[in-house]
Amino acid sequence: ARVDKAGYKHFMAKEIAEQPTVLADALSAYLDGDRIEIPATALDFTKVDRLVLVACGTAYYACLTAKYWFEKLARLPVEVDVASEFRYREPPVLPGTVALFVSQSGETADTLAALRYCRDKADSIVSVVNVETSSIARESDLALPIHAGVEIGVASTKAFTCQLNVLLLLAIKAASERGHMDAADKAALLTQLRALPGLFNATLDRDGTMEAAAQKIAEARDVLFLGRGLMYPIAYEGALKLKEISYIHAEAYASGELKHGPIALIDKTVPVIVMAPHDGLFDKTVSNMQEVMARGGKICLVTDARGAAEAGEGVWQVITLPEVDDRLAPLLYALPAQLLAYHAAVAKGTDVDQPRNLAKSVTVE
Numbered sequence: 001a002r003v004d005k006a007g008y009k010h011f012m013a014k015e016i017a018e019q020p021t022v023l024a025d026a027l028s029a030y031l032d033g034d035r036i037e038i039p040a041t042a043l044d045f046t047k048v049d050r051l052v053l054v055a056c057g058t059a060y061y062a063c064l065t066a067k068y069w070f071e072k073l074a075r076l077p078v079e080v081d082v083a084s085e086f087r088y089r090e091p092p093v094l095p096g097t098v099a100l101f102v103s104q105s106g107e108t109a110d111t112l113a114a115l116r117y118c119r120d121k122a123d124s125i126v127s128v129v130n131v132e133t134s135s136i137a138r139e140s141d142l143a144l145p146i147h148a149g150v151e152i153g154v155a156s157t158k159a160f161t162c163q164l165n166v167l168l169l170l171a172i173k174a175a176s177e178r179g180h181m182d183a184a185d186k187a188a189l190l191t192q193l194r195a196l197p198g199l200f201n202a203t204l205d206r207d208g209t210m211e212a213a214a215q216k217i218a219e220a221r222d223v224l225f226l227g228r229g230l231m232y233p234i235a236y237e238g239a240l241k242l243k244e245i246s247y248i249h250a251e252a253y254a255s256g257e258l259k260h261g262p263i264a265l266i267d268k269t270v271p272v273i274v275m276a277p278h279d280g281l282f283d284k285t286v287s288n289m290q291e292v293m294a295r296g297g298k299i300c301l302v303t304d305a306r307g308a309a310e311a312g313e314g315v316w317q318v319i320t321l322p323e324v325d326d327r328l329a330p331l332l333y334a335l336p337a338q339l340l341a342y343h344a345a346v347a348k349g350t351d352v353d354q355p356r357n358l359a360k361s362v363t364v365e
C-alpha cells in the first residue's frame, strides 16, 4: 500500500503524530486481557540465565532501555552492545543465554551478522522487528513484530516507541514468570500501559512548548542531553535524533557522569536538555542540573508538573509532560526527544525525511 504524508509536512511529523494510535494497536496485538501473547515454547524465561541484546542506532537505544527493565523488573542479567562491536569482539555466549536482536528493517548488515554469530551458541535467537518478512526475522527462532506500520522518515520515531513496547512486554513476562512480579502488580502495570496512548495524545497536544524550545535550541552549535536510569537511554536517543536531522552536534551523558568531563563544555552557548520525570532519581538529576546552571549553562528541563514545581525556577525552558508511571516514562519521554529534534530541523530548513549521508536501512558494512 502506498503511504502518503496525510497532510503533514513531513513523514516524520506524521509518524510522530500517529504514535498514540500505533501504540494502542501494537498493545492490543500482544495483550489478551492481562495475558501477554508471546509463545512460551520459544521463550521460557524460567530457563533463561541471561540476555544479550544487540542492535544499531535507535534500536540500540531501545535495547539500552530494555536492559534497565529486564534487570530491575525481572532480575535477569543483560548485556547490551552495538552490533558492529559485538560481531567482531567474538564474545563468549554461554549456555542459558537468549540472544535478542532489535531492528526496524530487519536487514541491517551488522545486526544480521551478530545474529549469525550467535546462531549455534545461544539457546535461542529472538528478534524484535518491524518488517516481518526480513532476513533477521526469518533467521530467528522467534520473531516478534512491533506493529509500527511502514516507517518512511530516515530518523526512526514510531518504530522506537513500538520497540520499547515489545521489549517492556517481554520484561513484564519475564518478571512474572520468574516470580518477581505478582498478578496484581502485573495487572496494575498493564493498566498503566493501556492508558499510555492517552498520555501520548496529551503530550502531542503540548507540541507548541516543544516547538518554542526547539527554535532556540536550533541556534546552538552544541547541545548536551542528560538523564539518569531509564532516562539515560532516552537522552542518547534525543541526542541521536538531533544530530541526524538538524546536524547540530549533540551528546548524551548519564547525569552522574557530568562531573567527569562534559561539565568542562558548559557555558551560556550550550543548551543542556535534562530528561527528568519526578521519579526516585529526580533529586540527584536536579543537583546535576544546578551544577550546570551555576556555570551559566542553559537548561531545558523536560519533566512533569511536580518536577516543574520543584525545580523549574530559574530554568531557561521547561517542558511539562503528563505524570506517568516511572517504568513507562521512557516511552513517553521519547516524544519530546523526537519533537525537539523535528522542530529544530524544520527551523534550520534541513531535509527532515532524507537527512544527508544517512540511509533508512544500512545493508552493507
Ligand code: G6P
Pocket: 056, 057, 058, 059, 102, 103, 104, 105, 106, 107, 108, 111, 154, 155, 156, 358, 359, 360, 361, 362
Ligand atoms: C540506520 C537508520 C537508523 C536506524 C539504524 C538501525 O542507521 O538511519 O534510523 O536506527 O539504521 O536500523 P534497523 O533497521 O536495524 O533498526
